Amino acid sequence: MATPRYAWGIDIGNRALKAVRVSPGAEGLKIDDFDVVEHEQILSNSGDNRESLVSSALANFVQRHEMKGAPVALGVSGQASFARFIKLPPVEPKKIPEIVRFEAIQQIPFPLDEVEWSYQLFQDPQSPDVEVGIFAMRKELVNQHIKFFTDMGLNVQVVQMNPLAVYNAMYHDQRIKGTTMIIDLGAENTDLIIAEGETIWLRSIPIGGNNFTETLVKSFKLKWDKAEKLKREAATSKYGRQILQQMKPIFNDLVSEIQRSIGFYASTHREARIARVLALGGTFRLPGLQKYVQQNLQVDVHRIDRLGGGAPADARVATMFNENILSAVSAYGLAIQALDQARINSSLLPLKIRRERLWREKTKWFGAAAAVFVAAACVPIASVYWAHHNMDANRQIDQSNKDFYRTVNGYDGDWDSKVENAGAPDRTRAANFQSLLQGRDLQPVLITDITNAVPRPAPELLGNDPKKMGPREQRKIIRIDRINEEYKDDMTPILAMTDQQFGDMGIQGAQPEPDSGGGGGGRGGRGQFFGRGRMYTPPPTATPDQSGAAAVKQRGFVIEVVCTTPNAGGAGFVVETLRPRLLAMQPSNAQVNYVVKKVIVPSSTQLASDPTLQQQQSGGTAAYQGGNVYGRGRRGYNPEPVVPTTTPVEEFNPLQDPATKEDMSKDYKVIVRIAVLLDVPPATPGNTGGNQVAQSNP
Numbered sequence: 001m002a003t004p005r006y007a008w009g010i011d012i013g014n015r016a017l018k019a020v021r022v023s024p025g026a027e028g029l030k031i032d033d034f035d036v037v038e039h040e041q042i043l044s045n046s047g048d049n050r051e052s053l054v055s056s057a058l059a060n061f062v063q064r065h066e067m068k069g070a071p072v073a074l075g076v077s078g079q080a081s082f083a084r085f086i087k088l089p090p091v092e093p094k095k096i097p098e099i100v101r102f103e104a105i106q107q108i109p110f111p112l113d114e115v116e117w118s119y120q121l122f123q124d125p126q127s128p129d130v131e132v133g134i135f136a137m138r139k140e141l142v143n144q145h146i147k148f149f150t151d152m153g154l155n156v157q158v159v160q161m162n163p164l165a166v167y168n169a170m171y172h173d174q175r176i177k178g179t180t181m182i183i184d185l186g187a188e189n190t191d192l193i194i195a196e197g198e199t200i201w202l203r204s205i206p207i208g209g210n211n212f213t214e215t216l217v218k219s220f221k222l223k224w225d226k227a228e229k230l231k232r233e234a235a236t237s238k239y240g241r242q243i244l245q246q247m248k249p250i251f252n253d254l255v256s257e258i259q260r261s262i263g264f265y266a267s268t269h270r271e272a273r274i275a276r277v278l279a280l281g282g283t284f285r286l287p288g289l290q291k292y293v294q295q296n297l298q299v300d301v302h303r304i305d306r307l308g309g310g311a312p313a314d315a316r317v318a319t320m321f322n323e324n325i326l327s328a329v330s331a332y333g334l335a336i337q338a339l340d341q342a343r344i345n346s347s348l349l350p351l352k353i354r355r356e357r358l359w360r361e362k363t364k365w366f367g368a369a370a371a372v373f374v375a376a377a378c379v380p381i382a383s384v385y386w387a388h389h390n391m392d393a394n395r396q397i398d399q400s401n402k403d404f405y406r407t408v409n410g411y412d413g414d415w416d417s418k419v420e421n422a423g424a425p426d427r428t429r430a431a432n433f434q435s436l437l438q439g440r441d442l443q444p445v446l447i448t449d450i451t452n453a454v455p456r457p458a459p460e461l462l463g464n465d466p467k468k469m470g471p472r473e474q475r476k477i478i479r480i481d482r483i484n485e486e487y488k489d490d491m492t493p494i495l496a497m498t499d500q501q502f503g504d505m506g507i508q509g510a511q512p513e514p515d516s517g518g519g520g521g522g523r524g525g526r527g528q529f530f531g532r533g534r535m536y537t538p539p540p541t542a543t544p545d546q547s548g549a550a551a552v553k554q555r556g557f558v559i560e561v562v563c564t565t566p567n568a569g570g571a572g573f574v575v576e577t578l579r580p581r582l583l584a585m586q587p588s589n590a591q592v593n594y595v596v597k598k599v600i601v602p603s604s605t606q607l608a609s610d611p612t613l614q615q616q617q618s619g620g621t622a623a624y625q626g627g628n629v630y631g632r633g634r635r636g637y638n639p640e641p642v643v644p645t646t647t648p649v650e651e652f653n654p655l656q657d658p659a660t661k662e663d664m665s666k667d668y669k670v671i672v673r674i675a676v677l678l679d680v681p682p683a684t685p686g687n688t689g690g691n692q693v694a695q696s697n698p
Contacts (some may be wrong), residue, residue, distance in 0.1 A: 009334025
């Protein structure tokens, strides 16, 4: 298919329609036209008028420009779509589509017949690993977006997520160097794209320019239009300082979410370090925002002030383009993909439209093909006529033809049974192998989130010098010694318990022998993280109740966290510090869905009164072969006595801090018990009891 003379990329944003026309030239792609059509009202505040506003903006755009059937790529919001990145197991290339479809069924939170979905493979030539990006959007939303364009007679050939379009633009312009983060600060949400080598990672944050405007509306008691104008003119207003002061909390929230996203990415890509940040979006015109982000991230932030395609030749259009360049990057990337020159070429364009377009492109060849077909058909027709003419004269030929016909039918049946269905057992085995990965992220995420809920000690408490750490009983340190967990098929009876009953219940896997604590570590301390409780299992099948209706069980975990603290407040200090953090805990991985329902402290004991530690202390060191470094042998193992040597062995004291050599007898061992509920339904206006899982990591 010949390359089109030009293509349009159109991004319909909350405030305006942005369109970029790109055409191929001798030195590469060039931008030769641009337009911005502002909505009469911000879409997020328009209610039922949203569709009419979008249609009006498109009508104005089409009236201003000659389209002539040019290819059009339209962008859809990353917040309204779905993206997931998965590493594939080693398989033959021809089996990748089948594996990807299986993963799509598992990952996309809707039936496949209700979504438009596509995928893109990412592979570094230097690595055998293959990563796949799966992208999806509800069919009703895709069709609604496309209808705006088709009603205007536009030739839609690509439907792409705006974050991927932004990545295509920056990749084409060679702005991706090292590990690069792109921050696209839009009106309703902020898209974060982290690109490293041949792979990318996406997350959409529900903070955008509208949040800054809403702050000014509430602070200065203004109407939305006046607050929006005040925000845009903050750089030149004599009240600029007061305006920025009122918006500072939103600055803080935005930077906090960006830092959280970087932290999650670093936890899954341990060798990665963000080398540079690219800033996009009209909101970055706010004075001081770029500098504020740079100071807090400690990474150079570059605001995009030009694109590789240059500016339109028309001076008036070029001026308008340069004024809106921060919000035109997505449309630029869409136009690049419409010209088949994008790094990511996945599209959410419905299959029906793609087939119709392919059919139209091949129509011109049908006439010639039909003529050839008619000519070729005449030969076998004449042959059949001649065979029938001679059949009466020779019955043997007729019988031979019938035998041949039966043989051919037999071959046809063999094809169905032995060829087309030959791979069914292999596909079943592949599906079974993939099912083994179900729930693989659940327990590590729970352990990580609980650990991260423990507040980090002050810097002076991270050393081993008691003089610098202050009195032991005043140190604000909580150290996790052990985490025990037990999976429950149904948490309903447990959630109905009183705190006393919940604290008294036993938990399988909880052991009476805590590791000896240390006062110098704090959050970084580690004990036996996994108890011997039952592991994660797939969701149980709903069983009918007495009324005949299906009673769906609520799965979950009962988790017991054994921790120590030198603080004189003991259990009170742990409750005051740790309990609010645990109750507010959110999943750090979008593939995991849980909510903390209950947190109690059933027991607290000073280490001097701990019978287990007293038994260890009275038993001495018993440093023998086969025991561990703390002097306790493996359970059920009777070691041979150690032959005395002349080298003295330091006796292990479980009540002595191994880091600071201080007495720990007045430290407290505190047990925290947590009820965690899985499979929480997304939050809706009528259902606010659960956590809504984010569309993308974290």
